[in-house]
Amino acid sequence: MEGNLAAVLADRADTYGWRDRPLFHSGAATYSHGEVHDAGARAAGVLRSVGVRPGHRVLIALPDSIAFVAALLGTLRLGAVAVLTGPELSGREHAYVLGDADPRAVVCGPGLVPRFTSVPVLTGDDLADEPASLPDPVPVPAGAAAYVQYTSGTTGDPKGAVHRHTDPAAYHEAMALGALGMVPGDVSFSLSKACYPYGLGATVFFPMFCGGASVLWPDAPTVRGAVEQARRHRPTLLFTVPTWYARLVSGPEPRAVREAFASLRAAASAGEPLLPSLGDRIEEVLGCPVLDGLGSTEVGHTFVSNTVTRRRRGALGVVLDPYEIAVRGEGGVGYEGRPGEDRAAAAAANAAGLGAGGQAAARIGERGALYVRGPSVMIEYLGKPGRTADALGPDGWLRTGDLVHVDEDGFVHHHGRILDQVTVSGERVLPLEVERILGQHPGVVEVAVIADADADGAGEEAGGGALAAFVVADEVAPPVPVLAEELIGLARERLPEHKVPRSVTFMAELPRTSTGKVRRSALGRAELSRNGDGSLR
Structure with missing residues (x-):
C-alpha cells in the first residue's frame, strides 16, 4: 500500500464506513475515526503556518492523547517526518534528540516548551486552532520517510530508526x-x-x-x-x-x-x-x-x-507474514524461513548442510544470530551511515543482536541478547538460561543475571568471575534469606556450578529503559551495595 499514510488511513475510514465509529477512548471522552482525521487536517494547517514543509522534521513530545495523534497525522499529511520521543525523558535526553534530529518545529506540552527554544514550538492546544486553510495531503514517493523512533540506548547512544509511510x-x-x-x-x-x-x-x-x-x-x-x-x-x-x-x-x-x-x-x-x-x-x-x-x-x-x-x-x-528470518552461525546460515514454507524441505536442506548462497549451514535446532528481512525494516539510522551499515546489509537483512534457534515446527526460541553473554570460568554463559531456572521459583516475579563485577577474577580476560542475580520477589514469597538460599539451591540442582549465581540481590524493581528493557549496566554499578542477606541497603 503506497501513498501518504495520513491520506491512506483517512481513505480507509471513508471506504469502509468507519468515520462515525469510535476510535479513541480517553477518560470520559470518545473520539470517532472521522473526528481524529479532521483533527489531523487542522494540525497540518497549523504546522504549515510555522513553516513546516515536505521533508522537514517535526519533533513530537506529547503524552498519549488526541493532540499526539493529531500532531502525527498532521506532520504526515504535509509530507514531513515525525520524530517521536517520550515526554517523560530528561532534559539531557531531549537535548540529544533535538540535536540529532534537527527538527523544523517541536510540538510538546506547556511544561517542556523551555527545553526547545531554538526552534518554533507549538503545544498540543495550538494544534486545535482553526488554520487559515486545510492543506491537502502531500503526495509522497515510494519509500519516503514518515517517522523516526529512537532505540532504547542500551548499547550506546540512542539511534533514530527511520520508517516509511x-x-x-x-x-x-x-x-x-x-x-x-x-x-x-x-x-x-x-x-x-x-x-x-x-x-x-x-x-x-x-x-x-x-x-x-x-x-x-x-x-x-x-x-x-x-x-x-x-x-x-x-x-x-x-x-x-x-x-x-x-x-x-x-x-x-x-x-x-x-x-x-x-x-x-x-x-x-x-x-x-x-x-x-x-x-x-x-x-x-x-x-x-x-x-x-x-x-x-x-x-x-x-x-x-x-x-x-x-x-x-x-x-x-x-515468523509472521510478510517477514522472513535467517539464523546464522559461524559457518553460514543455519535456518532461513518465512510463513507457510515447506518445513520438510527446509529440514532436508539443513540436514544437507546447505544455506543461503550455498554456504555451510547448521541444522535446524542449532542456535545462531537472528536476522530479519521484510517491508517495514528501517531505511536507516538517522544521520549514521556507519551504524546503518553495521546493522543492515545490502541484501536487506537486519542483524537483530538476538541469539535463537528454530525448532522443527517453526517456533523460534530465544537464548538472549548476544551482547549480554558473559564469561565465567572460561566459558560463555547466556544469562537468560539462568534467569529461566530462577524464574521457576513461585516467589520470583522478575529476575536478571549479570557477571558479578565484585567477584575475584571477574571479567572476560581473566576467564574467571561469577554470576550475580537480581530479583523482584512476590509479596507472599518467603523471607529474603530463605528465598535467596532456595534460589541458589534451585540453580545448583539444574545448572553446572559455574552458572550458579554467587549472590542474590533483592530489589523493589529492576532498572529499565523507557521501552521496558532491563538496564543491565545499572545492575552492575558499585552503588548497589548489599546487605549480608543479599538484599539492597
Whole structure:
C-alpha cells in the first residue's frame, strides 16, 4: 500500500464506513475515526503556518492523547517526518534528540516548551486552532520517510530508526491480523506509550487500519490506574512488556485484576522474553492466552510471535507474514524461513548442510544470530551511515543482536541478547538460561543475571568471575534469606556450578529503559551495595 499514510488511513475510514465509529477512548471522552482525521487536517494547517514543509522534521513530545495523534497525522499529511520521543525523558535526553534530529518545529506540552527554544514550538492546544486553510495531503514517493523512533540506548547512544509511510501497513498485517486476528469490534489497550514502537502500533495504527478502537491513557502506568482504565473501557486486547504483566498479576488483589480485565480475549507481550512461569501466572489471573513475541525499533513492531491459533509456551512464536528470518552461525546460515514454507524441505536442506548462497549451514535446532528481512525494516539510522551499515546489509537483512534457534515446527526460541553473554570460568554463559531456572521459583516475579563485577577474577580476560542475580520477589514469597538460599539451591540442582549465581540481590524493581528493557549496566554499578542477606541497603 503506497501513498501518504495520513491520506491512506483517512481513505480507509471513508471506504469502509468507519468515520462515525469510535476510535479513541480517553477518560470520559470518545473520539470517532472521522473526528481524529479532521483533527489531523487542522494540525497540518497549523504546522504549515510555522513553516513546516515536505521533508522537514517535526519533533513530537506529547503524552498519549488526541493532540499526539493529531500532531502525527498532521506532520504526515504535509509530507514531513515525525520524530517521536517520550515526554517523560530528561532534559539531557531531549537535548540529544533535538540535536540529532534537527527538527523544523517541536510540538510538546506547556511544561517542556523551555527545553526547545531554538526552534518554533507549538503545544498540543495550538494544534486545535482553526488554520487559515486545510492543506491537502502531500503526495509522497515510494519509500519516503514518515517517522523516526529512537532505540532504547542500551548499547550506546540512542539511534533514530527511520520508517516509511508504508511500514505500518506491513506490521499491521503481521501482528494485528496475523497474530491477533483484530476486527473492528476490538478495543486495544497498551501500557507501552504511543511514542514507542510497541505502543504506536497497538494504540494508533492497528485500530486505524482495522476500524477498531483503543485507549489513550496519558498518565504514567500504575497497576491501580491500569485496572481503572480496563474497568472503564473494557479492552479486548492488552499490550505490554513482561515487567508490567508481572506487576499486574503479582499484586495482593489478583481477583480484582481479573474482574477488571475480564473482557480480554488475548494479551500480547514483547520487549523481553517472557519467563514461562510468568506466562502461566498471567493466563491464570487474566483468563486469556498471553502471546510472547519479538520485535524491534528497527522493524517497527513485532515480526515473530505466538498467535491466537498457534502458540507454544517458552517460545517466541513463529515468523509472521510478510517477514522472513535467517539464523546464522559461524559457518553460514543455519535456518532461513518465512510463513507457510515447506518445513520438510527446509529440514532436508539443513540436514544437507546447505544455506543461503550455498554456504555451510547448521541444522535446524542449532542456535545462531537472528536476522530479519521484510517491508517495514528501517531505511536507516538517522544521520549514521556507519551504524546503518553495521546493522543492515545490502541484501536487506537486519542483524537483530538476538541469539535463537528454530525448532522443527517453526517456533523460534530465544537464548538472549548476544551482547549480554558473559564469561565465567572460561566459558560463555547466556544469562537468560539462568534467569529461566530462577524464574521457576513461585516467589520470583522478575529476575536478571549479570557477571558479578565484585567477584575475584571477574571479567572476560581473566576467564574467571561469577554470576550475580537480581530479583523482584512476590509479596507472599518467603523471607529474603530463605528465598535467596532456595534460589541458589534451585540453580545448583539444574545448572553446572559455574552458572550458579554467587549472590542474590533483592530489589523493589529492576532498572529499565523507557521501552521496558532491563538496564543491565545499572545492575552492575558499585552503588548497589548489599546487605549480608543479599538484599539492597
